[in-house]
Amino acid sequence: MRRALLVILPITLALAACGDDGIDGQPGTYSVSGVVRYEDRPALATALLGDPVPVPARFIEVAVIAEDDGATLATGTTDAAGKYTLTFDGVGGEAVHVLAIPSSSDPARPISVKHVDPVTGIAKELHGFGGETFKAGIVTTHDVLITAASGEGGAFNIFDTLVVVMDRVPAAFNVTNPPPVTALWQVGSDDGTYYLDGDHEIHLLGEEVDGDEYDDSVIAHEAGHYIEDVIGRTDNPGGDHDGSPTDPRLAWSEGFATYFALVITDSAVYIDTARDGGFTFDGEASVTRAVANGGIGQDVSEDMVTEILYDMGDGLGDDPLDGTHDAVLALQPFLRTATLRAAGTPGMDLVDALDGWFVKNGLASCAAIRTIVVATRLFPYDFGGAAGACPP
Numbered sequence: 001m002r003r004a005l006l007v008i009l010p011i012t013l014a015l016a017a018c019g020d021d022g023i024d025g026q027p028g029t030y031s032v033s034g035v036v037r038y039e040d041r042p043a044l045a046t047a048l049l050g051d052p053v054p055v056p057a058r059f060i061e062v063a064v065i066a067e068d069d070g071a072t073l074a075t076g077t078t079d080a081a082g083k084y085t086l087t088f089d090g091v092g093g094e095a096v097h098v099l100a101i102p103s104s105s106d107p108a109r110p111i112s113v114k115h116v117d118p119v120t121g122i123a124k125e126l127h128g129f130g131g132e133t134f135k136a137g138i139v140t141t142h143d144v145l146i147t148a149a150s151g152e153g154g155a156f157n158i159f160d161t162l163v164v165v166m167d168r169v170p171a172a173f174n175v176t177n178p179p180p181v182t183a184l185w186q187v188g189s190d191d192g193t194y195y196l197d198g199d200h201e202i203h204l205l206g207e208e209v210d211g212d213e214y215d216d217s218v219i220a221h222e223a224g225h226y227i228e229d230v231i232g233r234t235d236n237p238g239g240d241h242d243g244s245p246t247d248p249r250l251a252w253s254e255g256f257a258t259y260f261a262l263v264i265t266d267s268a269v270y271i272d273t274a275r276d277g278g279f280t281f282d283g284e285a286s287v288t289r290a291v292a293n294g295g296i297g298q299d300v301s302e303d304m305v306t307e308i309l310y311d312m313g314d315g316l317g318d319d320p321l322d323g324t325h326d327a328v329l330a331l332q333p334f335l336r337t338a339t340l341r342a343a344g345t346p347g348m349d350l351v352d353a354l355d356g357w358f359v360k361n362g363l364a365s366c367a368a369i370r371t372i373v374v375a376t377r378l379f380p381y382d383f384g385g386a387a388g389a390c391p392p
Contacts, residue, residue, distance in 0.1 A: 023092030023137045030092070030137045033085040036062060036078050036100050038146035038156035041214040043271040047278035049214055052148040056082030057156050059163055061103050064088045067095035067133055077104070092137040098144050100129045102159035109166040110180035113155045116189055116203065123184050123201070127155035151187045154213025158183045158204065161219040164264050169231070172329040179230045181223070185213055193218060195225035197234070202226065210274040217271050220264035224257030232332025235347030243281075243288070245299035248349035255305025255350075256332075259283065262310060263325045270306075283310040284318065290379040296351050297344030304377055305350050311372045312357070319376075321368035331356045341385055355385025366390030 039052035062084045064073040073096065074088035090096065102113040103126050115124040129152045131144035146153050162181060169175050181200050184191070189206035196203070202222040204212040212218040228234035236253035239246070258270055258281070268284035281303065288304040311318070313325035331353055338359070340352045354373065357365070366383065370390070373381050383390045 026092050027089070028092055028137060029087060029089050030140075031085060031087045032064065032096075032098065032134075032136075032140055032142050033083070034098070034141055034143040036060065036082045036084060036098075036144045036146070038160075039148040039153045040157050040160075041148055041153070043215055043217070043273050045269070045271070045280070047271055047273050047280050048275075049273050052153070054145060055160070056080070057100060057102075057144075057146060058082060058160060059104055059106065059109055060156065060159060061101040061105070062086065063099045063101070064090075064096050065099050065130065066090065067097065077106070088136070090136045093135045095133050096136050097133050098131040098142055100131070100144055100146060100156070102127050102155045104159075104163075107177040108170075109163055110178065111159055111162045111166065111183070112180070113159050113183045113185065115186045116184035116191055123182060127152055127186075129156075154187070154206070154211065155185060157214050157216075158185055158219055161216045161264070162202075162223060165220060165223040165226075168264060168329075169227075172326045173227070173231050173333050174330075175231055175333070181226050183219075187211075193222065195222045195229070197225075197229050200226060200230065208275065210278070212272070215271065215273050215278075216265050217261045217267075220261035221257045221270070223264070224260030225253065227260060227332060228253060228256065231336065233335045233338075233348050235349075241302055243301055243303045245290075245301055248297065248300055248345045248351070249347045251300045251302045251305050252349040252353065255302035256309065256353075258302065258306045259309040259313075260329070262306070263313070263329065268310065268314075281306075283307055284314065287376060289377050292378040292380060294380065295344070296380055296382055300350065300379065304379065308350070308373055308377060308379075309353075311376075312369070319368070320371050321365055323365070327361065328357075331360065334360055339386075343382070343384065350379070351381065351385075354381055355387070358383075358385055358387035358390075363387060363390055 036057040037054040038057045040055045041049040044050050063075045064086050074086040076086050078084045104111045113127050129146045183202045185204040187206050193205045193212050194203050234253045235249045241254050262283050270281040272279040283306045288301045312323045313328040316322045335356050344351045373379050
């Protein structure tokens with residue numbers, strides 16, 4: 001079995017017309033069908049990784065490759081169940097294999113997962129996994145399992161998490177063809193986990209003691225920065241952040257990205273695993289407070305930002321606002337072109353997001369926002385945005 005292949009494949013391939021179907025060394029047109037799966041390692045509540053679980057490799061690119069010269073005989077994609085069918089011209093009985101690639105040229109899901117140079121951080125070839133060899137025309141059904149042990153399972157999990165992100169984009173942001181995003185990861189990489197604005201690149205750790213390739217929360221968090229970059233707005237100055245009060249622009253960006261991760265993973269708990277135990281954060285149950293008399297420009301916690309956004313979007317339950325996550329996410333494209341209020345800290349922060357909420361949704365939620373933001377978390381939001389003052 002081949003594994004950990006570095007591949008660059010064309011998006012399309014013109015197939016030469018051959019004669020009638022044949023076998024045993026005769027030219028012909030053949031088909032192979034099957035299911036591609038990869039071994040996921042779900043994050044546990046203990047911030048450790050669970051045992052490998054086979055799941056469909058959805059919407060990836062697949063190809064039939066000739067063994068003797070490495071020629072690409074056909075290309076296609078898997079469906080939502082990981083199923084594929086490829087038809088190719090070849091020689092009956094020749095040795096071929098199916099190559100799985102965590103990449104998509106679909107305009108709705110423009111995703112690629114590539115190797116990264118561990119020294120320079122520069123993107124290299126696409127990840128790929130080759131299945132076992134079989135004979136054209138003799139074997140017509142062939143399944144592929146991308147194992148975690150191969151070192152390639154993580155690349156396909158990164159891809160699958162980004163599929164969830166892209167599939168949320170149309171409903172949440174009214175965008176149908178988002179710009180391509182590239183995830184850079186490989187086993188052993190200590191390049192770090194971060195997002196590069198403008199380059200649309202998500203970098204993920206691959207260290208043995210702390211890899212992020214199976215941490216869906218972490219992958220989706222970095223995708224949240226991609227959303228800010230290409231759909232929304234950010235004035236993030238960068239810098240270290242650990243949940244303690246920090247620059248309001250940094251707190252907004254990191255808090256939104258974590259909130260976005262909770263929405264994408266459909267869980268209120270953010271999990272960052274590590275071999276010896278990682279980190280968890282409950283965006284629904286946690287209550288992080290500001291300084292009541294600190295002003296709207298005070299340093300705040302990114303955790304507080306996440307908690308406020310989650311309360312605004314999770315419907316009635318532990319808070320009085322019957323909101324939806326898509327309504328909260330819709331703030332990003334609105335704020336991209338909005339005129340920000342010159343109050344507190346210049347640049348995009350929580351104050352501007354709350355201002356935008358009232359401009360987009362009216363003042364009916366004033367009492368609920370007052371409870372969530374001011375009463376519960378003590379942030380002294382002044383309700384002074386362009387939508388006007390809230391009723392007493």
